[in-house]
Structure formats: C-alpha cells, structure tokens
Amino acid sequence: MSSDTNTQEGGCTCGHVRYRVAAEPLVVHCCHCRMCQRQSGTAFALNALFEANHVVLLQGEVDEKMVDSPSGRGQTIARCPKCRVAVWSNYYMGGIKEMIRFIRVGTLDNPDTLPPDVHIFTESKQPWVVLPKDDQAVEVFYDFEQVWSHKNNQRRKELLDIATNKT
Ligand SMILES: [Zn+2]
Ligand SMILES: [Zn+2]
Numbered sequence: 001m002s003s004d005t006n007t008q009e010g011g012c013t014c015g016h017v018r019y020r021v022a023a024e025p026l027v028v029h030c031c032h033c034r035m036c037q038r039q040s041g042t043a044f045a046l047n048a049l050f051e052a053n054h055v056v057l058l059q060g061e062v063d064e065k066m067v068d069s070p071s072g073r074g075q076t077i078a079r080c081p082k083c084r085v086a087v088w089s090n091y092y093m094g095g096i097k098e099m100i101r102f103i104r105v106g107t108l109d110n111p112d113t114l115p116p117d118v119h120i121f122t123e124s125k126q127p128w129v130v131l132p133k134d135d136q137a138v139e140v141f142y143d144f145e146q147v148w149s150h151k152n153n154q155r156r157k158e159l160l161d162i163a164t165n166k167t
Helices: 034-040 150-166
Strands: 007-011 018-022 027-031 045-051 055-059 063-067 075-079 086-093 096-104 118-120
Touching: 034 045, 096 150
Parallel strands: 027 118
Antiparallel strands: 007 018, 018 055, 027 045, 045 096, 063 075, 075 086, 086 096
C-alpha cells in the first residue's frame, strides 16, 4: 500500500476489475436525480470526480455502455463484464467528454473517506432522505466557482484547455 493518502484502490464485487485513483477528487457528488435513482436502483448515487488519467485500471477490463443523463448528452457507464457492477462513468461536462471520470464511491475499498461535497438534483430527492443540515445542496446543478475549491477549479480549467486545443 502507498503511504500517499490520496491514493485509493477499488473494484467490482467479483474481483475481476481493480483500479487505483491517485489524486484528491475534484468534488464528490451525491446525485438525487431520477436517472441515478433508476440506474442504481436506489435513492441516490455517490460519485467522486477525477481526471480520467488519474484512474488507472490495475486488473481486468470494463464494458462501457451509453445511458441517459439529465443533460440529455448521456453518460458512459463502465461495468465489470463478469459481475456487471458499475465502477465508474464518463460524463460530458463543460464540453469535456471522457476527461472526467465519476468513480462510484461505494466501489472503493475504503468508501468512508469520501463523503459528498454537494447534493445535486435535490428537486427529485426521495422524501425520506434527510440531508445533514450543513451540507451544500442545490435543486439542480451549481456554479463550479462556488462549489469547487480554487485549486480544483484550476484543474477543471486545465481540462477545458486540453479539450479546446483538441478541437
Ligand atoms: Zn466483477
Ligand atoms: Zn444523477
């Protein structure tokens, strides 16, 4: 194990897929949108966002499948081909496709370290879910400058620069 506290490993339930993330997340979303509810079969999705190149597949491979997202532009869900557990997805974000990876926090070996930074799409939050009083929460989405740290907004701008130079 690395002594770097920002390095974490995770994987699917059968052990075929193993991955490592070697960065602090850009942000952790607790998403209460209807699509996350349906796709997860439960009340919300908990996703930690990283630059895709900070997520390293250590073992196995993933099956990617496009599904709907609230933006209408879709997201690609990456699943273990054997046990079908979703380990992450790639979303369009600020014009960037597949440069930000949404790790399913529950697939990390130590998921307790990444509580949500913000609750999104609370307009469709299931009514029994009571949010901690001091948590940031928005009905739909938020302004990056207000929610992400200054340092992480710089990381976001670096990704945007790469995306712009590519086209
Ligand atoms: Zn598996
Ligand atoms: Zn959602």
